[in-house]
Amino acid sequence: MKRRTFLASVPLAAAGLALDGGALAAPRPKAKAQPKPAPEIVPGSGTIDRPDVHGGDRPTGASWASRSAAFGLSGAAGTAHPLATLAGIDILKAGGSAVDAAIAINACLGFLEPTACGIGGDAYAMLWDPKLGKVVGIAGSGRSPRNLSLETVRSRARADGTIPSHGAVSVSVPGAVDCWWTLHQRYGKLKWADLFEPAIAHAEHGAPVAPVVAEYLYRGVKAIKRTDRGVEENANAIATYAPGGEAPRPGEIFRNPDLARTYRMIAKGGRDAFYEGEIARTIDAYFKRIGGWMDRADLAAHRSNWSEPFATDYRGTTVHAIGENTQGLATLQMLNMLERFDMKAAGFQSARSIHLQAEAKRLAYEDRARHYADPAAVRVPEQWLVSKAYAAERAKLIRPDRINRSVRPGNAPSHGDTTYFTVADRDGMMVSFIQSNFRGMGSGLVADGLGFMFQDRGQLFALEDGHPNIYAPGKRPFQTIIPGFATRGGQPWMSFGVMGGDMQPQGQVQIIVNTVDHGLDIQAAGDSPRWHHEGSSERMGEDTEDSDGPIGLLRLERGVPDATRKALANMGWKLGESDGGFGRYQCIEARSSGGRRVYAGASEMRADGVALAY
Structure with a gap:
């Protein structure tokens, strides 16, 4: 591998080219004589906060989508930074x-x-x-x-x-x-x-x-x-x-x-x-x-260890998650509960849909705080937590028209800031990292x-006696970072993830609901307005100190319709402002066209990244 392979990714300054005032700089027009010259405006330095202004009109697809997915036959990469994506593509091409x-x-x-x-x-x-x-x-x-x-x-x-x-x-x-x-x-x-x-x-x-x-x-x-x-x-x-x-x-x-x-x-x-x-x-x-x-x-x-992922079926799509000492099981728990409801009929970005998802989150996160820990150190009831039978019991606690004022973790049977990227190659390997x-x-x-x-x-780590995640020397702490993966018919479909602390399972569920229940493409599914629920009766170390009581705080991005906001407030939800804590997403989808594999790559409009395919 020669270093020149990557010259396209190295900044001009690295090659000794002037960025300002040199040979590549455009000539500057002479300033007109003014008694009080206007201050220079640096492109990109201003911030206009206008929630009533939305993106331009796209000729096809979802109206709110920021761009099209990137398509290719040989490989794809989606990361949180364009130069990292380019490096990945260069490695694939080599x-x-x-x-x-x-x-x-x-x-x-x-x-x-x-x-x-x-x-x-x-x-x-x-x-x-x-x-x-x-x-x-x-x-x-x-x-x-x-x-x-x-x-x-x-x-x-x-x-x-x-x-x-x-x-x-x-x-x-x-x-x-x-x-x-x-x-x-x-x-x-x-x-x-x-x-x-x-x-x-x-x-x-x-x-x-x-x-x-x-x-x-x-x-x-x-x-x-x-x-x-x-x-x-x-x-x-x-x-x-x-x-x-x-x-x-x-x-x-x-x-x-x-x-x-x-x-x-x-x-x-x-x-x-x-x-x-x-x-x-x-x-x-x-x-x-x-x-x-x-x-x-x-x-x-x-030493790292190979870990057999857990999986659950959600309306014909198999969603995979790493158990270990992560919160990956929460994604599966939430989907298992939501499968008991008709999410398509609930409506896209409707109050009913967001209410059902947030209630499933509250129930799953009670279990997350009480049971999730390092399985090498304590007995974690993983199979029970992701079982359909347990989900059926928990789903009965969700009322479609009102908030459950008191949620608690289930009684287990007796016996116990982040980056995401994804890459796919010409051989069919897809990596969710x-x-x-x-x-x-x-x-x-x-x-x-x-x-x-x-x-x-x-x-x-927890510090209370008897907690499965209590600190101990040589023990792995509870982890929030979780990659996502979905298959269909025994074949790979989506390699995806949503970064951001406790937002990650919530964000993964929203991507699955958007694609499976509402049929959105992978870019529109990520660009859709998101919700983020904070607070619960059982806390983990990264949870906000002010959980706003037993119901917590439901934050909504500005793109959520006003009618939805009003209906959620009428249900009793305490709504919070958009604070940027809605995660960042990358995704690669494997499709088939004429017997050939086609990759589609999507990237997050909330970050600096880009997805490319070739």
């Missing part, structure tokens, strides 16, 4: 598998979208294995430090009894790199080192910061700078993500040479470079220096000279 492209994409996003992901975090994936003819899952989730006791964690807890989102007490072993390596050992076609060339080029030469990434970088750096966040040190994070003291603005060129150097070590030494070599030694020394707990032994002991540092870019901690932030996933 003969790489969908897994090769996924690794290259994730490495790029660790630099391009550090607000959502990076090698300091965990990763999960589901993929269609065309040779096995089935969906395969992998869990790359790290464990808590073995030298960190429950007593110490409790002594660092916040006033509300939860673990802080910043600082060494929230750090668990990063699982992403080992997940990449494990996938590549089974499914890779290109050389391991080749997969890091695009990311290294971007990190060394720099790339313009995308608008949504810039917004979250600003927020993340602002949070890290606060002295009351419990971060043992923040100088490394500020130097990495806010060179000069301030986070880069949209369009500014950002570099991360430390990350490029780290990627070079991983490219040369494989996963061992990260978990046992120079990177591991640097991490060990860093946490000793700041008084943290993770060490080389924790890193060396980490999700990777995250969790809330607010992560823990706020960046090891000396490595250029990436450690995740704060440990925040999601």
